[in-house]
Amino acid sequence: MLTVTPLSIADVVELTPRKFGDNRGFFSETFNQQRLIEAGLPGQWIQDNQSLSREKFTLRGLHYQEPPFAQAKLVRVLRGSIFDVAVDIRKDSPTFGKWASLLLSAESFNQILVPEGFAHGFLTLEEDTEVFYKVTAPYSPQHDRNIRWDDPEIAVDWPIEGSAPHLSDKDKVAPLLRDIALVF
Numbered sequence: 001m002l003t004v005t006p007l008s009i010a011d012v013v014e015l016t017p018r019k020f021g022d023n024r025g026f027f028s029e030t031f032n033q034q035r036l037i038e039a040g041l042p043g044q045w046i047q048d049n050q051s052l053s054r055e056k057f058t059l060r061g062l063h064y065q066e067p068p069f070a071q072a073k074l075v076r077v078l079r080g081s082i083f084d085v086a087v088d089i090r091k092d093s094p095t096f097g098k099w100a101s102l103l104l105s106a107e108s109f110n111q112i113l114v115p116e117g118f119a120h121g122f123l124t125l126e127e128d129t130e131v132f133y134k135v136t137a138p139y140s141p142q143h144d145r146n147i148r149w150d151d152p153e154i155a156v157d158w159p160i161e162g163s164a165p166h167l168s169d170k171d172k173v174a175p176l177l178r179d180i181a182l183v184f
Helices: 033-038
Strands: 002-006 013-017 019-022 025-028 047-053 059-065 073-079 081-088 099-105 111-114 118-124 129-135 144-146
Touching: 059 081, 073 081, 073 099, 073 118, 081 111, 081 129, 099 111
Parallel strands: none
Antiparallel strands: 002 013, 013 111, 019 025, 047 129, 059 118, 059 144, 073 111, 073 129, 081 099, 081 118
């Protein structure tokens, strides 16, 4: 019912639920807590979030929350497509400062699981893109943090085709990785 595919950094995985189709359309079980637990993945999801980005090349990230409100995220696209990125910010990790990416789209019907200890961000590749994601901890403004999307030490290869991304005011002034407190 669920295919789990590891990405380039341990613990960041692609999930692809199975679709059952007929002449009416399809049915799919897009989330099953027990199946995730059986696959060794986080199972305590407590909040759902949804975003709509009107413009192509809207960039949201790189975001994370510090403990005790650190979040794992299970992300999927309801409409459109995104270039999704997870940056390892676990100070003792052999992949610290490295990133993994995945193209998520409504058409491909895939998901990415971003564990705690990673900064997360995505770039919309189409207008009117809707993203839906589950998190394992509630939002806490006091623990909300971000890292510059274009930090040269991380060097994410965002597919922006020479365009300037649409950023929030918060993301425009985010610190570099070398300037954040390493709490993971």
